[in-house]
Amino acid sequence: MPADLAVIGLGPFGLPLAQAAVAAGISTIGYRTGPEAGSLSPAELRRMLSGGFRPATNPAELGRVRTAVICAPTPRDADGGLDLSQLEVAARTLAGHLRPHTTVILESPVYPGATEEFLRPLLEETSGLRAGRDFHLAYSPSRVDPGSRAFNPANTPKVIGGLTPACTESAAAFYGRLTDKVVRARGLREAETVQLLETNFRHVNIALVNEMAVLCHDLGVDLWDVVRCAETKPFGFEAFRPGPGVGGHSVPLDRTGHPGSPLRMVELAQQVNSRMPRYVVQRAAALLNEHGKSARGARVLLLGVTYKPDLADQQNTPAREIAIRLMELGAAVSYNDPHVPSWSVLDRPVPRADSLYEAAADADLTILLQQHRTYDLQGLSVKAQLLLDTRGATPTGAAHRL
Known part of the structure; x- marks a missing residue:
């Protein structure tokens, strides 16, 4: 039976998306790209299956959806960059069954330019279709906060950037079914760079407070009390902890x-x-x-x-x-x-x-x-x-x- 959505990659980025889609009443199939680290409790799996989720093992099913979201993991490689091998496998698998008018969205963390320079050629060469003309292509940074009770896909705004304005609107229409707010970026690279900025923001601020932890220990200062006091400032400060x-x-x-x-x-x-x-x-x-x-x-x-x-x-x-x-x-x-x-x-x-x-x-x-x-x-x-x-x-x- 055809589904509205295919989530390709059921790891830490794909599983939360599939859960949110099922909760929003979207018929969803999930396709694994490899030994992914995402996991569900038995109760969560039962809820998803009863809500219309189907694990797919036949890649031909990817050709019968209106929207395909690629969430393949992109871990760090030996040189410190991103390993895009699982993304390539996911792209080639989808491309072999891609049909006209499908909306393809990438959520995997990538460097700016990867959607157009890396993903687009893989999809076009295998499918014979052209992005922006025959199918829509967009990027949306994953904003998953695993285990959070405060933030979920419904109350977390989604950033969308498409290859063309029509691509952006098609992706925005899909995410509008999942979240209360959709934010349109100027294009693919801007949306990709949002993900880069958000990830680096976290790591840079954690590094600052980690350095402060070492300094405060050397000085005999209670860093935790310092952070507690500093976070009372209502502007210009966000609390991170070592x-x-x-x-x-x-x-x-x-x-x-x-x-x-x-x-x-x-x-x-x-x-x-x-x-x-x-x-x-x-x-x-x-x-x-x-x-x-x-x-x-x-x-x-x-x-x-x-x-x-x-x-x-x-x-x-x-x-x-x-x-x-x-x-x-x-x-x-x-x-x-x-x-x-x-x-x-x-x-x-x-x-x-x-x-x-x-x-x-x-x-x-x-x-x-x-x-x-x-x-x-x-x-x-x-x-x-x-x-x-x-x-x-x-x-x-x-x-x-x-």
Whole structure:
């Protein structure tokens, strides 16, 4: 049975879109492009299936929809750029079945110009159709906030930029069924650069507050109190908080995809943020030393190994590097995470502590890496021999904070 929408790529960008479309009453098929990291609870899957969602395994079904949205992941490659290989597979698969008058929208994070320079030729060469004449082509930055209770597709404005004005309007008509507000960009590159700016904004500001965390520790200043006070300013300030590193699926880009166009501040932010796991381990070793213990042979419990609270997603989680560095120092590492039933580092399974309080009482050092809602941090601070809080989530004075 034909559907209104095909979501190509059912990872962290595609699944939320498919959920929103089904909730809006749009008949939707989902097509996987590879081993994607998105996941649904059994209850969420049942709701989607009862609402008209269908997983598709036959690519021919992609040719029977009015709108196709490509949400293939674009992780960082070995050179620090974006790996577009899964996007290419998705594009070629769609192009083999693309029909006239279809609206094709890209939501994957890409560099400015990629929709027209990379995606458009793939679609046109295989389909024999011409973008802007035979089918509509547009870009819309994904604005997913996984696990958020405050923001969802319905109340988050959608930015649209098309190859032509008609392409923009066709994409806007589709997203108008999902969200309360559609914002039209001047064109494809402007919409792509919105995604670039939003991602880099997050990473640059996290880098600033991470540097402030190191400085404040050296000065004996309570950074968390500084941020609490600073965020009362009603203009010119947005509160960001430090952490053990930056995870997630949208990677910062210090280049726009063209030679000679570096974003120096973003490059520096990446350097700062990439140092945080090493800094956490340094602080951990120093704390152990202050309490008469060596990192070698110390029992270290890691709490929360996902990149975001209350989710199972481990994409680019700093917990992995922290665990590796602790192991290199000779520490015996274990972990607790209600969302991760098993965890391996360097192909070695990390012991899972099922009884949180007993494990914290037994560990020489407990490190809070992610503040999952189920953690009783007040009780944990009482039970733990030594607690390093990298999220500023424990009560003041109850733990050593980053």
